[in-house]
Amino acid sequence: xxxxxxxxxxxxxxxxxxxxxxxxxxxxxxxxxxxxxxxxxxxxxxxxxxxxxxxxxxxxxxxxxxxxxxxxxxxxxxxxxxxxxxxxxxxxxxxxxxxxxxxxxxxxxxxxxxxxxxxxxxxxxxxxxxxxxxxxxxxxxxxxxxxxxxxxxxxxxxxxxxxxxxxxxxxxxxxxxxxxxxxxxxxxxxxxxxxxxxxxxxxxxxxxxxxxxxxxxxxxxxxxxxxxxxxxxxxxxxxxxxxxxxxxxxxxxxxxxxxxxxxxxxxxxxxxxxxxxxxxxxxxxxxxxxxxxxxxxxxxxxxxxxxxxxxxxxxxxxxxxxxxxxxxxxxxxxxxxxxxxxxxxxxxxxxxxxx
Amino acid sequence: xxxxxxxxxxxxxxxxxxxxxxxxxxxxxxxxxxxxxxxxxxxxxxxxxxxxxxxxxxxxxxxxxxxxxxxxxxxxxxxxxxxxxxxxxxxxxxxxxxxxxxxxxxxxxxxxxxxxxxxxxxxxxxxxxxxxxxxxxxxxxxxxxxxxxxxxxxxxxxxxxxxxxxxxxxxxxxxxxxxxxxxxxxxxxxxxxxxxxxxxxxxxxxxxxxxxxxxxxxxxxxxxxxxxxxxxxxxxxxxxxxxxxxxxxxxxxxxxxxxxxxxxxxxxxxxxxxxxxxxxxxxxxxxxxxxxxxxxxxxxxxxxxxxxxxxxxxxxxxxxxxxxxxxxxxxxxxxxxxxxxxxxxxxxxxxxxxx
Numbered sequence: 001x002x003x004x005x006x007x008x009x010x011x012x013x014x015x016x017x018x019x020x021x022x023x024x025x026x027x028x029x030x031x032x033x034x035x036x037x038x039x040x041x042x043x044x045x046x047x048x049x050x051x052x053x054x055x056x057x058x059x060x061x062x063x064x065x066x067x068x069x070x071x072x073x074x075x076x077x078x079x080x081x082x083x084x085x086x087x088x089x090x091x092x093x094x095x096x097x098x099x100x101x102x103x104x105x106x107x108x109x110x111x112x113x114x115x116x117x118x119x120x121x122x123x124x125x126x127x128x129x130x131x132x133x134x135x136x137x138x139x140x141x142x143x144x145x146x147x148x149x150x151x152x153x154x155x156x157x158x159x160x161x162x163x164x165x166x167x168x169x170x171x172x173x174x175x176x177x178x179x180x181x182x183x184x185x186x187x188x189x190x191x192x193x194x195x196x197x198x199x200x201x202x203x204x205x206x207x208x209x210x211x212x213x214x215x216x217x218x219x220x221x222x223x224x225x226x227x228x229x230x231x232x233x234x235x236x237x238x239x240x241x242x243x244x245x246x247x248x249x250x251x252x253x254x255x256x257x258x259x260x261x262x263x264x265x266x267x268x269x270x271x272x273x274x275x276x277x278x279x280x281x282x283x284x285x286x287x288x289x290x291x292x293x294x295x296x297x298x299x300x301x302x303x304x305x306x307x308x309x310x311x312x313x314x315x316x317x318x319x320x321x322x323x324x325x326x327x328x329x330x331x332x333x334x335x336x337x338x339x340x341x342x343x344x345x346x347x348x349x350x351x352x353x354x355x
Numbered sequence: 356x357x358x359x360x361x362x363x364x365x366x367x368x369x370x371x372x373x374x375x376x377x378x379x380x381x382x383x384x385x386x387x388x389x390x391x392x393x394x395x396x397x398x399x400x401x402x403x404x405x406x407x408x409x410x411x412x413x414x415x416x417x418x419x420x421x422x423x424x425x426x427x428x429x430x431x432x433x434x435x436x437x438x439x440x441x442x443x444x445x446x447x448x449x450x451x452x453x454x455x456x457x458x459x460x461x462x463x464x465x466x467x468x469x470x471x472x473x474x475x476x477x478x479x480x481x482x483x484x485x486x487x488x489x490x491x492x493x494x495x496x497x498x499x500x501x502x503x504x505x506x507x508x509x510x511x512x513x514x515x516x517x518x519x520x521x522x523x524x525x526x527x528x529x530x531x532x533x534x535x536x537x538x539x540x541x542x543x544x545x546x547x548x549x550x551x552x553x554x555x556x557x558x559x560x561x562x563x564x565x566x567x568x569x570x571x572x573x574x575x576x577x578x579x580x581x582x583x584x585x586x587x588x589x590x591x592x593x594x595x596x597x598x599x600x601x602x603x604x605x606x607x608x609x610x611x612x613x614x615x616x617x618x619x620x621x622x623x624x625x626x627x628x629x630x631x632x633x634x635x636x637x638x639x640x641x642x643x644x645x646x647x648x649x650x651x652x653x654x655x656x657x658x659x660x661x662x663x664x665x666x667x668x669x670x671x672x673x674x675x676x677x678x679x680x681x682x683x684x685x686x687x688x689x690x691x692x693x694x695x696x697x698x699x700x701x702x703x704x705x706x707x708x709x710x
Contacts, residue, residue, distance in 0.1 A: 036521070037528040037553060095492065099485035123538040130454035133488060134531045137450065140495060141523040148516055154509055161503055166391070168496040173392040176489045183478040198392060 013060055013342070016082070020059040023083045024051050027146060043135050046114055050090055053106040053254065057350070058085045058208040064346065065212025068339035069222050078215060080150035081160065085208060087143035092171055092203075094136035098129055099179055100263050101292070107254040111135055152215070159214040167207035174198025181266035183290045187274035192266055193235065200241070201234025205350075221334075228329035229343060236322035236351045239315050242267040244354070246303060252355040261299055264290025268318070273311035281305045323351045368415055368697070371437070375414040378438045379406050382501060398490050401469055402497075405445055408461040408609065412705065413440045413563040419701065420567025423694035424577050433570060435505035436515065440563060442498035447526055447558075449491035453484055454534055455618050456647070462609040466490055507570070514569040522562035529553025536621035538645045542630035547623040548590060555596070556589025560705075576689075583684035584698060591677035591706045594670050597622040599709070601658065607710040616654055619645025623673070628666035636660045678706045 028048040032041050059082030066078045096102075097110040104110065109117075115135070116128025152160065178195045209226040244253050245260035246269065260267065270289060274282055285305055288298045306312045326347050330340055383403040387396050414437035421433045451457075452465040459465065464472075470490070471483025507515065533550045564581040599608050600615035601624065615622065625644060629637055640660060643653050661667045681702050685695055 036524050037532065037549075039549075040528040040531050043528070043531060091492075095488055099488065101481075119535070121538075126456075127534060127538075129484075130534045131531060133450050133453065134527050134534070136492075137495070138524065138527050140492070141520065141527065144499060144523075145520045148520070165496065165500045165503070168499075169391050169493065172489050172493050172496065173395040173398070176395050176398060176486060177392065179482060179485045179489070180474070183476075183482075194392075194394075 016060055016063045016079070017056045019079045020056055020083045020086055021052070023079055023146075024048075024086060027083070027142070031142070042115075042118065043131075043138055046111060046135060047090060047139060049108070050094070050106070050111060051086065053108075054086065054089070055355075056086060057346075058089055058204060059083065061205060061208035061346065062212040062215075064339060064342050065209035065218075065226060066216050067212075068209075068226075068333075068335040068343070069213040069216035069218035071212070071216035077150050077152060077156075078212060080146055081152075081211060081215060082208075084143045084146040084150070085164075085211065087139055087146055088168070091136045091139035091143060092175075094132055094139060096175060098132055098136075099175070100182075100259065100265070102255065102259050102263075104250065104254060104256050104259075107250075156215055156217075159217065160211055163207060163210050163214055167203060167211070170198045170207070171203040174200075174203065178266070183264040185264055185266045185270045185274060185285070185289050187271050189268055189271045189275060192268040192271045195266075196235050196238035196268065197231065200238035201231045203234075204237060205234035206230035225329060225333045225335075229326050229333075229347075232322035232329075233326035233347050233350060236319045236326065239268060239319045239322070240351055240353065242269045243312070243315060246299070246306070248354070254355070258294060258296070258299055261289055261302060262292050262294050269306060269311055269315050272314050273306050273309045276309035276311060277305065281309065319351050323347055371415055371418045371434070372411045374434045375411055375438045375441055376407070378434055378501075379403075379441060382438070382442075382497070386497070397470075397473065398486075398493055401466060401490060402445060402494060404463070405449070405461070405466060406441065408463075409441065409444070410710075411441060412701075413444055413559060414438065416560060416563035416701065417567040417570075419694060419697050420564035420573075420581060421571045422567075423564075423581075423688075423690040423698070424568040424571035424573035425691075426567070426571035432505050432507060432511075433567060435501055436507075436566060436570060437563075439498045439501040439505070440566065442494055442501055443523070446491045446494035446498060447530075449487055449494060451530060453487055453491075454530070455537075455614065455620070457610065457614050459605065459609060459611050459614075462605075511570055511572075514572070515566055518562060518565050518569055522558060522566070525553045525562070526558040529555075529558065533621070538619040540619055540621045540625045540629060540640070540644050542626050544623055544626040544630060547621055547626045550621075551590050551593035551623065552586065555593035556586045558589075559592060560589035561585035580684060580688045580690075584681050584688075584702075587677035587684075588681035588702050588705060591674045591681065594623060594674045594677070595706055595708060597624045598667070598670060601654070601661070603709070609710070613649060613651070613654055616644055616657060617647050617649050624661060624666055624670050627669050628661050628664045631664035631666060632660065636664065674706050678702055 025048065028044045031044040035041055062082040062085055063078055066075070067073070071078060093105060094111045097105055098112050102110050103113060112128040112132035115131040116124045119127040147164070174195055178199055181191065181195065206227055209230055210223055213222050213226060245255070245265070245267070246257055248255070248257050250256055270285070274285060277285060284301065288294055288302050291298065327344055330343055333340065380403065383399045383406070386399040390396055417437040417440055418433055421430070422428070426433060448460060449466045452460055453467050457465050458468060467483040467487035470486040471479045473486070474482040502519070529550055533554055536546065536550065561582055564585055565578055568577050568581060600610070600620070600622070601612055603610070603612050605611055625640070629640060632640060639656065643649055643657050646653065682699055685698055688695065
């Protein structure tokens with residue numbers, strides 16, 4: 001992402017990232033220093049590490065929504081609200097990684113794996129999971145604390161809070177449906193797209209824009225434009241994620257490209273392949289996807305079927321169509337040119353990324 | 356608990372319980388009917404069931420703190436804040452039960468066990484745990500939503516929120532320390548009491564009183580009286596819980612009296628027994644406590660050592676001393692006589708309960 005085209009006045013993307021990261025670092029340093037329970041300092045420590053290396057896409061979108069809706073530049077308020085969303089995202093990822101049995105996140109062992117290493121003996125794994133549940137809970141608590149420290153006016157708070165609350169429920173319910181489908185892949189493409197809509201499109205793109213815009217006092221018209229832009233873009237973002245989950249390079253994604261297959265994630269890619277598969281291919285997919293000890297050779301077989309059934313190409317096409325739909329939604333939007341450019345850039349980068 | 360002595364004007368304990376329970380039932384019915392994702396209706400359904408049968412001790416203390424600090428009777432606000440704490444407690448229990456491998460809660464299978472039954476095959480257990488993590492997360496989200504719907508004035512909110520946030524962190528950090536000690540019991544009595552202070556005394560007694568009082572605009576003097584009352588009472592409450600965890604009748608506690616021993620919970624009772632044990636007794640305790648397949652006969656052996664080492668009697672004595680200290684803290688407190696009576700009753704019931 002070039003700084004130039006994302007230059008939202010003085011609040012460029014790079015500056016937004018830096019402001020949010022600095023705020024979170026300071027917040028967690030304070031939590032370590034003025035600890036309620038100093039014996040538990042390991043938790044803010046792991047969280048601080050966890051928070052470095054994220055893409056900070058939700059904070060960027062929050063600031064973009066704010067600027068597009070006419071919010072003043074250099075606002076400490078919007079930075080804090082954006083930081084609160086990033087902290088919430090840490091919560092969501094830490095819990096997701098437990099549910100998905102993930103080993104790697106942002107190039108490091110996942111939180112439950114790091115915490116397992118703190119305990120010895122047969123209970124270590126269980127301890128790691130329990131402590132990571134608590135670490136996630138703490139991140140949720142602290143994200144709420146950051147939100148309340150942002151000194152919003154009562155009117156701002158009343159506009160923003162219902163959207164944040166809706167966002168929290170949506171991502172949890174989306175993740176629940178995702179989990180329910182995991183390990184039992186089907187050819188039901190529609191239901192994989194419903195999961196993407198809640199778990200990603202609304203959570204990652206639509207709600208952060210809405211939150212920034214609500215903070216700036218935007219009306220329903222602005223919200224609708226953001227929805228029209230965000231839903232296809234968010235679906236495309238998830239479809240790209242599904243491809244990276246199978247084809248990505250761990251050195252750039254920070255995640256193993258075996259995790260999704262091993263856990264049997266019911267992605268749109270998998271559903272499309274099952275829909276187009278002949279009986280032999282379908283049997284092989286059912287055997288390999290969801291097998292916790294799947295190796296590189298097995299993954300290669302799966303990838304071969306994704307290519308042969310045309311599923312991979314279809315997903316690329318779906319991404320392209322959604323990308324275009326998303327950018328078209330900006331036509332005639334009553335936003336400053338700089339905000340339009342930022343949103344166009346974000347759409348391009350989110351759908352064409354390699355990490 | 357008699358209705359008479361707990362009669363806080365028209366807001367008696369029974370009425371408080373009923374108001375809170377009704378509010379939560381209505382809230383969850385609305386969540387089911389206007390579901391964000393109707394396919395996920397199972398989650399509010401389980402939560403509604405989970406919320407029936409609780410002792411509602413935190414809501415009662417919230418209302419008591421409010422009335423003691425001069426809050427007006429029949430306030431819908433305080434009922435909603437109390438309901439928000441009870442919903443938060445559901446979150447905490449659902450996650451705790453996962454960490455503690457508990458099988459029973461309030462006489463029913465724990466949430467993760469109920470959710471496991473929704474899935475077939477080898478992944479069922481893992482699904483149950485993941486879905487219960489999400490159910491807990493959702494309860495947290497909804498507890499926050501209830502708090503914000505309570506229509507507090509900005510001044511009330513600014514007084515109450517920091518206490519709520521502190522309470523959330525305290526219980527999570529206390530639970531983390533508890534988890535870290537579990538499976539590896541020691542004779543460190545002090546550290547078991549630190550865990551009780553954070554996980555129970557502050558969370559169950561002190562903070563609910565503070566929250567009710569803050570809502571009514573109480574000053575620091577009132578807060579200090581509540582702290583002096585709450586900390587010994589809360590420790591006594593936890594010590595009683597530790598005894599019930601080993602000696603309680605599942606028909607009245609709703610929990611198995613093998614769970615704590617099987618998971619190897621490092622309670623004050625266990626620490627005292629280890630401190631006083633001879634080498635033979637200590638070896639036996641280490642062998643039996645934390646053994647996941649401990650049976651009734653093994654538990655009997657443990658109970659025998661708790662008696663022989665005097666640990667059981669010491670815990671009873673500690674409860675009695677703390678009970679007295681707690682009630683004495685009320686001497687000369689500037690509260691209405693009815694509030695003092697309610698607090699005295701609560702202290703008696705919390706330390707002498709059988710469930």
